[in-house]
Amino acid sequence: MTVLAHLSDLHLDGGAESADRVRRVVEYLTALPGTVDAVLITGDIADHGTEAEYHQARELLAPLHDRHPVLLCPGNHDSRPQFREVLLGLPAGPAPVDEVHDIGGVRILMCDSSVPGRPEGALEPQTLRWLDDTLAAAPDRPTFVAFHHPPTPLGLPYIDGIALREPTALAKALERHDQVLAVLCGHAHTAATTAFAGRPLLCAPGIASTALLPWEQGPEDSWKTHEAPLALTFHLYEEGDAEGDAEGRVTSHVRAL
Template sequence: MPVVIAHVSDIHIDSEPRAAERARRVFDHLDALPADLDLVVLTGDIADHGLDAEYAGAREAAATRHPLLICPGNHDDREAFRRTLLGVPPSTEPVDQVYRTDRFVLALCDSSIPGQDDGYLADTTLRWLAAELDATPDDVPVLIGFHHPPVELNAPFVDRIRQFGEDRLAGVVARRPNVVAFLAGHAHTAAATRFAGLPLLVAPGVVSTIPLPWEGDRPVHLDQPPSLAFHVIDDRHRVTTHYRVVV
């Protein structure tokens, strides 16, 4: 069986029921699958304003029977994220986490910058990532996830606040051939491109969709249905992504 990872992003839980209902619809869809997923990854913008009450709502909206790994985005607050979402002692340090199995590794990096909308991987995060890669056997495929895409996506609103300093990340993955893909959110549009010679797979936004320049000048679409990505890693470590709308 291949590795199957569900990728959900940008649930933006707030005090209104709309965002929580859309997130719950996605996680209910995943929980109703007949198969067990290897992992669900949620790539940031969990709480719309980084509030503890929003993280309490997110715990319910994103509860799942599958293994789950969550990183912060620009809307999140590291202290409240740790305290209320993860249930660990609060700190303002980057929330870097790794999920290890014999079949794959997912290193989930915190690309947020407290108080800013753009992204950057701190030197401590890159050193942590390099150590995690060094600790992984050469025959185990590695996915690297974060909130902010490290390249432009031809989506002007998001491109202005993408992840910068990306050459440092490219340097970390160079000569580490078991890295198979990068995963990101933040763009609120399902997208696939390339970074550092590898696939960069962007999950759609659950809460909303950001239109592209050729789709008109509305700032955001609220009426499109929530959706998600399934990333599949086969025996040869090739990654295939399926995007799925949840009606």
């Protein structure tokens, strides 16, 4: 079995509140009696994309790196040059941050859906080519594809208005590769489950805050609240067998802290 801890939207801004929320999640994950194969953080690590915010993130996430592999991708609040240099130790530059990881029997593609200076998302042509080529190179390897912006509406008007643009090209790429188990996203600030391109689409809760659905909002409410409990998702992948599910199975558990 492969176990992935999935969290998103830390929005570290140099302040005590966001840092405390991240610290509590890190303490929970590092104190687990057992281990997970990796921790995925699907974007919006920083709130303003400053170098100082990424240094804060690196410090807060250090205990997590000591215990588990930590995989990251940028969100719309992130800045590629600082993200690459401070968090990944790569040369600072404007290129998309696309990485492949082989972890615990699965392959995880961390893609960059950020659009510099814009809240909505898009997968650049070079990212789509990289995604297609990387999937084609390992057709028998069970694979998760992860990025920040959900590629399909979730029923949250604000989030749906700044979701992934032009998702058809992504859908066509995924449909060419049967080994893709699920698509993992952030951005929604709520645990949400739907489908995209015939695969489960699984959105992690937001660490910084939680989005409110339209019927949860009163006249004084904003689209998100900082009083909501912290939460993350555990994704489990179990390989198939001849007697049961030959294609394997993905099971997700949302854990409120």
